[in-house]
Amino acid sequence: DAGITQSPRHKVTETGTPVTLRCHQTENHRYMYWYRQDPGHGLRLIHYSYGVKDTDKGEVSDGYSVSRSKTEDFLLTLESATSSQTSVYFCAISGDRGPNYGYTFGSGTRLTVV
Amino acid sequence: GQQLNQSPQSMFIQEGEDVSMNCTSSSIFNTWLWYKQEPGEGPVLLIALYKAGELTSNGRLTAQFGITRKDSFLNISASIPSDVGIYFCAGQLRAGNNRKLIWGLGTSLAVNP
Numbered sequence: 296d297a298g299i300t301q302s303p304r305h306k307v308t309e310t311g312t313p314v315t316l317r318c319h320q321t322e323n324h325r326y327m328y329w330y331r332q333d334p335g336h337g338l339r340l341i342h343y344s345y346g347v348k349d350t351d352k353g354e355v356s357d358g359y360s361v362s363r364s365k366t367e368d369f370l371l372t373l374e375s376a377t378s379s380q381t382s383v384y385f386c387a388i389s390g391d392r393g394p395n396y397g398y399t400f401g402s403g404t405r406l407t408v409v
Numbered sequence: 410g411q412q413l414n415q416s417p418q419s420m421f422i423q424e425g426e427d428v429s430m431n432c433t434s435s436s437i438f439n440t441w442l443w444y445k446q447e448p449g450e451g452p453v454l455l456i457a458l459y460k461a462g463e464l465t466s467n468g469r470l471t472a473q474f475g476i477t478r479k480d481s482f483l484n485i486s487a488s489i490p491s492d493v494g495i496y497f498c499a500g501q502l503r504a505g506n507n508r509k510l511i512w513g514l515g516t517s518l519a520v521n522p
Contacts, residue, residue, distance in 0.1 A: 335514075337412065337497070337515060338497070343509065397442050400451030400452050400453070401451050402449070402450055402451050403450070
């Protein structure tokens with residue numbers, strides 16, 4: 296069930312290079328989120344958006360920026376990739392209420408910084 | 410950052426056994442969510458709870474929103490091999506524009522056929 300897709304699924308990049316990950320939704324949900332998942336740390340929120348051009352920082356936002364120019368797209372940029380940013384990145388969406396309230400996650404992007 | 414206390418950290422059970430896991434917090438939550446994650450995929454929502462005391466089922470899964478609003482429980486009855494995965498709890502503190510969730514570190518479930 297597409298509805299939310301992340302691209303790319305895998306990426307290897309060099310230290311110091313900028314990297315952009317894309318999240319695309321077809322559900323017209325208001326809220327979008329970027330998480331990273333690392334062993335022993337669980338899911339940690341990087342940034343989130345509560346509308347077009349409305350974004351806010353999560354708990355691990357240093358070194359990351361986001362943009363949301365359209366409802367359906369939420370971009371995560373690593374301004375200058377470091378090895379500590381090697382991780383699996385998940386995008387999630389959520390609606391306002393009812394069955395859409397719980398987050399729906401994408402399949403993830405596995406990023407390796409060498 | 411803040412995290413929920415989720416236990417147990419891992420479980421290894423025989424097929425057919427029942428499973429129980431729980432999450433506790435020092436904070437009061439408005440919403441509790443339970444997710445399952447399989448290898449190579451994102452977490453998938455299993456059950457959402459919105460009221461203290463609420464008991465909700467999804468097939469063989471049953472979850473409860475604790476009366477104190479500081480805990481939640483997930484039970485799986487008659488486990489089968491496809492129940493294998495990591496189960497996460499998540500709670501939400503406030504409504505409005507802040508939709509951030511607080512997450513547990515997960516319970517890894519292995520089922521021996």
